[in-house]
Amino acid sequence: MKKTLKRSNAPIFWALFGAGGMLSALLGPMLVFITGLAIPLGMLLPVDTMSYAKMLAFAQNIVGKGFIFAIISLFLWHAAHRIFHSLHDIGIHAGIVAKLICYGGALAATLVTAYTLLAIGF
C-alpha cells in the first residue's frame, strides 16, 4: 500500500538557509573584522571610512543597497533556520509556533530592511 505523500515546502527555507550560510561563511568574519575592529581601531583603513555620509552614499547606491539587503536578510534566514532546527534537536518541538517565530522574524526583518533601503532613496 502506498502512502499519500505530501510535498515538503522545506526547499524554500533550505535554499534561503543555504544562500545565507554560504554568504555568512564567506563574508561574515571579514565584515566583523572590518566593521568591528579594523575601522573603529583605525587599523588599515581610516577611521572615517564608515562615517554617516559615506555609509548613506553606500546605501543609496544600487549595488550597495543590494549588498546590505542580501547580508541582512540572508544572514537572518540562515539563523532562523538554524535556530528552528536546533530547537527540534534539543527536544523543543514547538512546531508551528517556533516556525512562525523563527521564519516570521526573518521575513519581518527582510521586509523592514527592504522598506528602509527603498525609503532612503537613490
Added chain:
Amino acid sequence: MSENQRIIEIEVLRYNPETDKEPSKQVFDVPFTDDMSVLQGVQYIKDYLDGSLSFRWSCRMAICGSCGMMINGEPSLSCETFLRDYYPARVRVEALAHFPIEKDLVINMEGFIEKLESIQPYIIPKEARTLAQGEYLQTPAQLASYEQFSSCINCMLCYAACPQFGLNSDFIGPAAMALLHRYNIDSRDAGKGERMELVNSEEGVFNCTAVGYCSEVCPKHVDPANAVNQNKTNSAADYFMRFLTPKGGAK
C-alpha cells in the same frame, strides 16, 4: 581453554515483552580470548549462562548485516567488534537505538522494510527490453557513479546513528535514501520521477540536518549522508523547476 583467557563483564539490555514493563540490564561474566568478538561473547552467554537471551546473527563476517547492536552506545556490528578492545572495562550491549525492541537485542525492523519497499529498489527501465535485445550495457564510469551506494547490507546501524530518525521515525532515513540514490543515478534506470515524490515529501530528505554520523558508522563504507544531501539539491531543483516544466516530480 588457553592460559591467556580472561574474564570480561558484558552488560546486556534485557527485555521480554511478555513479562517486563521496561528493559533492564543484566551483567554476565564471560571468559574470552583475544580473537573473540562481542557477538561470540553474547553467544557464550546464550550457550552457557542464559539460554533465553535473544539476538540476531548469521554470517559472523560483516556481510549479512544481522548482528547490529549498540556497543558501549555506538551502533556497531557485533561480529567485527572485539571484546579485547574493551577489557578490562565492562562492555555494554543494547538493542539498536531508535527501534522498538521485540525481545532483548532483537529489534522490530518492520518500518525499515516498508521504507526499503517504498523506494522501489530495482531498476525501472525506460522501456521494456526483449530478450533478443540483449543485456543492458554499462560503462565502468557509469558503474562507478553509483557503486558505493550499492554496498548497503541493511544492517540499520545508520538508523541507530541518526538523531533525526530518532526524533521522527517517519523520516525515510539514510540507508533507504542511499539505495534510492543508487537506482536514481544508475544509467539503466528511468524511475527517478517516481522516486522523487518520496525524496520531496515531508518524510523525505529535508528531515536530515547533515549530522553525518550515519556515514561514520556504516560498516560497508557507504556514504548515506552524501546521498541524502545530494538529494536535497535534487529536491530543491525539482521544487522550483516544476513551475517551469510541464511535468514536475511530485504533486
